[in-house]
Structures are given as C-alpha cells and as structure tokens.
Amino acid sequence: MRVRDALIAAIEAGTYGPGDRIPSESELCAAHGVAPMTARRAVRELAARGMVYTEWGKGSFVVDQTEPTTEGDRQGDA
Numbered sequence: 001m002r003v004r005d006a007l008i009a010a011i012e013a014g015t016y017g018p019g020d021r022i023p024s025e026s027e028l029c030a031a032h033g034v035a036p037m038t039a040r041r042a043v044r045e046l047a048a049r050g051m052v053y054t055e056w057g058k059g060s061f062v063v064d065q066t067e068p069t070t071e072g073d074r075q076g077d078a
Contacts, residue, residue: 001038001041001042001045002032002034003028003032003034003038003039003042004041004042004045004046006032007022007028007042007043007046007052008046008051010022011046011051011052011062016062017062018062018063018064018065018066019061019062019064020061020062021058021059021060021061022043022046022052022059022060022061022062024059025039025040025043026039028042028043043060046060047060050063050065051063051065
C-alpha cells in the first residue's frame with residue numbers, strides 16, 4: 001500500500017519525528033491521489049503497528065519509539 005509505505009519511510013527518515021503530526025486524511029488523499037478510505041486505512045495500519053496515535057479532532061501523531069507506552073496512555077482522554 002503506497003500511502004502506508006510512504007508514511008513509514010517518512011517516519012523512518014525522520015521527516016516526521018516523535019510527537020509530529022502526520023498529514024491529515026485529506027492531505028494524504030491529495031498528495032497520493034487516493035480515496036479517503038485508503039488514507040484512513042493506511043493511518044489505521046500505522047496505529048496498529050504502534051507507529052502513530054490519533055487524537056480525535058486534532059490529528060495523528062508519531063509515537064516516540066524510545067518510550068514504553070501502554071494502550072491506555074494514548075486513549076484515556078477520549
């Protein structure tokens with residue numbers, strides 16, 4: 001999936017560092033020429049891998065891989 005792979009590459013290259021917001025769903029759609037569902041799925045897969053977390057109404061952010069976290073740490077504010 002090219003959107004997912006592009007985001008992973010950008011995170012690994014340091015384009016998006018810990019705490020940085022990744023592009024929004026609409027920005028991903030425009031940049032990659034994909035449907036909203038495709039962009040949403042890419043972000044969801046990154047979240048499942050523990051690479052990003054999403055804050056409703058704010059966006060998706062890169063997880064600091066150097067700090068151990070628990071599932072409740074990121075979603076307790078919802």
